[in-house]
Amino acid sequence: MRTRIAVFSDVHGNFSAFEAMYQDSLKQGVDQYWFIGDLLMPGPSVLKVWNLFEKIAPQVVVRGNWDDLVVRGARGLMDTEKPSHVYFARLAQYVAQHGSTDLIDSLASWPLHVTKQVGPLNFGISHNLPKLNMGQDLFPTKPTANFDRLVNVESEQPVDVAVYAHVHHQLLRYADDERIILNPGAVGEPFNHWPGLQRDLRAHYLILEVDDQGLAETSFRHVGYDRMVESTRAHSDALPYAELYQRMMKTGLAYTHDDELLRQFNDRYHYADEYRQFADQKLR
Template structure:
């Protein structure tokens, strides 16, 4: 995605949340993030999970909680010392003016970076809430991420709503569209009249190599990550499947031991 954006002469990056987990290459991803130096950064729900898990604050009451916690433990082990504190400092919502337009940027809703209220098939009234953040200036265009679907739609008052999709895990319930597992992102061109161009990009990358890297780097739940590389489907909330992995690899015990060292 980064190489493609350079070929497209992108001169500014906005990051809309969820940087790490469930894959490998933690420090490489962070180094690239710093190289890109986004002018806008907002905090996603998985960024919150990284922070809580890496600080030893995650409970192990449910299989999915163990999943998040053990992956965050992996991030804490493989990332730099300042990475976690950086993620924790990111805001939920940013307003930025470009040309004649004010953009409101959040991972999900301006005050809530989780939940399914903004799934693409939800009522338009849900999306109107993207424009309710406290700001000195009215927002003309809202940008969010979270649901892993590229999207252009309108609020009830016809303000524009955009979603860039997901670089690592694009998703669609329709099988023919779910087959496209390229990295999805969005390029905007803004001129003195407004949105001059909106380009939804799909970029190929070596998913087989990424899958192999998860195994060689001993990422927790590597088998599930490898399945996702083939299907694009996540297993985040499949508690029965996660329970089997947690018991097989003793992930809950590993995390509790890690958390005990953090909370002393």
């Protein structure tokens, strides 16, 4: 028995990267897909991404922190106290206006943690920690004790291999007891603080092959795509913060927590007022 699994996460609305990853996975003879969270925002392609996601029909899905932001914002529940909150809220409004209620409800229904048996191995799968899909406790340079929390979970069988996402870094490391921990990296927004590695902005994902003995293959894939096409789509689809998305396509850097920069965009385009009007209508 051999099972080939494409593990992917952090698409962040980047359809060009997502399509490239999918086409590469077909060439690799993948049997199934696992999605580890953060499907939409800040990219423009709501329905294109969602339709491809439904076509892929992953056998495993867990909910990321940006999936939660989409749900809260699309339901009119986001506050506008901070520039970054306005950023999340206005992008979620865009998702709601280009998607459907069923799409939002589907994201809300995804679990935080899943265990799945494949061959002789039991996998523990979450976007970040098993009960917390946000925060920086599992950044690659953090202590091993933080990562032990991924394998020390309640399940019918002990977790042999933990898979998480969230930090946009591909990773293979070990828990204190030498159980394996993997991260597929980010399809839409790979990141690395080291400039020489940050230049690689291809779509990152992971292929696992499991046979009767265990992990027969662990392959970190990098798939190129046309970032200019993706950048142009942000403008043609009237994406909020299109200029920032286009800048990200050039630099690979995110501006999610640059409050001063976000404040400038929020004031220029009146994004907070737009979201408050949208939220008032949703909550009536």
